[in-house]
Amino acid sequence: MKTARKICSAIVTAAFVVIIASPLLVLAVSGTVEPYGRIPFTAFPPVEALSTSSSGAFDQLASALLERSQLKKTAITVRNTVLLKVVRQYDRNNVASGKDGWLFWKDDWFGGQCQKKYDVKMAVSRVGAMLDVASASGLEMYFTISPDKSTLYPEFLDPHFHKLWACKQQSADLLRSTIKTEAPQIIDHLTALQSEKENPAGNILYGKADTHWTNFGAAVSFRQLLAAIFPDAKGIPPPALTGKMAHPPADIETTMLLVGNGYPETEINTSAEIAALSSVKPFDRAGFTVILDDSFYNKVIGLTEPFRRGIEYYLYADPQEIVKAILASDRLIVSRIERAVVDSVLTGPLSWPGALGQSLVARDELAAKECRDFAPVRGEPKLQAMVVDANGYRATASDPQMVTTVPVSGSSGKIPCIRLQLTLKNPDIFEIFFSPHSGEDGAFAPGRSVQLPLGAGDHAIALVLPSYLAGRSIRIDPGDLGQETAMREVQFGWRSSTGEAAR
Structure with missing residues (x-):
């Protein structure tokens, strides 16, 4: 009886060792597999972490070895095939089954x-x-x-x-x-x-x-x-x-x-x-x-x-x-x-x-380098968190804005341009909002704009505006922060609609 128990115990122990060691045995025989399933392999822990028995180091090593073994790859194949073909429901790794x-x-x-x-x-x-x-x-x-x-x-x-x-x-x-x-x-x-x-x-x-x-x-x-x-x-x-x-x-x-x-x-x-x-x-x-x-x-x-x-x-x-x-x-x-x-x-x-x-x-x-005949903004623009002084337009608080009307050319075939000088104390985003193609003029909406991320310092900005904006309003946001932001020499000009594309 004792002999039988010893044999059974030995078999159980051997089976346990085989199960535990099987990924290593498979690695030794077939080598590592290529990454699969769109998920990168767990990285091997540093040698120092293993030598000092750092927390989780050996678990990380075990995961790294197991993932690279053909054994786990085959097990995943079997599991997913059963879920899809037999159970007919799958919801793992960003994939879901349908009908x-x-x-x-x-x-x-x-x-x-x-x-x-x-x-x-x-x-x-x-x-x-x-x-x-x-x-x-x-x-x-x-x-x-x-x-x-x-x-x-x-x-x-x-x-x-x-x-x-x-x-x-x-x-x-x-x-x-x-x-x-x-x-x-x-x-x-x-x-x-x-x-x-x-x-x-x-x-x-x-x-x-x-x-x-x-x-x-x-x-x-x-x-x-x-x-x-x-x-x-x-x-x-x-x-x-x-x-x-x-x-x-x-x-x-x-x-x-x-x-x-x-x-x-x-x-x-x-x-x-x-x-x-x-x-x-x-x-x-x-x-x-x-x-x-x-x-x-x-x-x-x-x-x-x-x-x-x-x-x-x-x-x-x-x-x-x-x-x-x-x-x-x-x-x-x-x-x-x-x-x-x-x-x-x-x-x-x-x-x-x-x-x-x-x-x-x-x-x-x-x-915009093809733009000509620039002239200052006509009329009084609508200002928010900005004032006019001898140096141009100066921000007084955050979210400064200027709303002005794009002029209409006296001749056909002209596309409006804008140019201005801008000084920023901090990096910010310069933005020009467009009125919609149709509907209420000045109905500015998030997204309907052009943005220029800019660093601190002086900037000379010149852009060609969409042709439909002639006679419609735009909103110039020189920067959300508004700290010591200054804008000057705001002018409109014209570019020929038949001009060569800049390149």
Whole structure:
């Protein structure tokens, strides 16, 4: 009996040792695996921390070793496959399952919260202002939005996760209603995709296990943009299909470490597609087109083919390279996925301090060098927290403002310009608010403005204003802080509407 107990105890002990040591054994045999699941590996603790038995050091070491073992990767694959294929519900690592095997990226749903009306209106208004500033500088600019997967395919959302996506439709509707009133120039690809979705052919537009649209969905959306850019280029043929189904890798499937070969999608005839897009090139009057995009436009086959000269930049590329390219361009196309539009425009790479904003301001400043016939502001501007003295306009408190009317040129073909001298004691943001295109003059709104982040010291500012502002009011905010802020020599001038784009 004692012998049997010893044998059982030895077996249990051996099994425990094998379980504990198995990750190390697998590491020794197969080596470490590459990072997976979009989550970086836990870093190894410093040797000093291990030698001194610092708190948590050995736990960190264990996590680092386990995560790099094929054993854990395989265990995750098994777990996720069971949850998706057997339990049919999955909610981990920013992924949630839907109906019929559909998978959704939870960033689409803003953490289960509704987007704030103030933020959405400010972001959309800012895009509208950027489009106006680009036009004033002689740059042909387009801003497009790729819809979220759950916006186009809400019927596949799982009611079990309703609390996560309950606000999605409200947020999507808010964005589009705001675009309609504040920046109707924005190209929303949801329109083209919803129309194609109703096509009896039933081509797949978004990957079932991917966050992105398919190559076919990308091609449909790109044709919508081309129709806006080249209205004379009639009859761009629809995407040519091979008659086969492709199985490209699916990013959510990869994130979940699922065993599979992607999900099927309609295969496009690449050579025929490039030939079709190249047929537009003779209609292109722009010498140089810059495309600033995210991973959605990266799915477009033949993205630069319709343009005489086109180059693509990822929106998180080197800002200096982006500025340099946009300064030399005649046309700018900016594209962003729906879920990231507001944050990108308010605080990200599409904000005024970001790569896009820096590019547009630099472009406008160069165009302003062509302005002529400057004259001082006419009439008495309306001042807030500012007084007039012998040196110009001086701030007396925070949030100083000057409201004045942009003059109207006595001849046609003139675009208004503004220039002034500014002194700041501290770094601040100089901002000019625009009246709306229509409606009440002087109805200034957050976002409908151009911003210049400036350092302390003296600044000479010169900008070309959107042409529609002639005869309408603008509001100049020299800086929110207002401490010893001084503004002088505020003047308006004119630039020819036929002037060359500054580059």
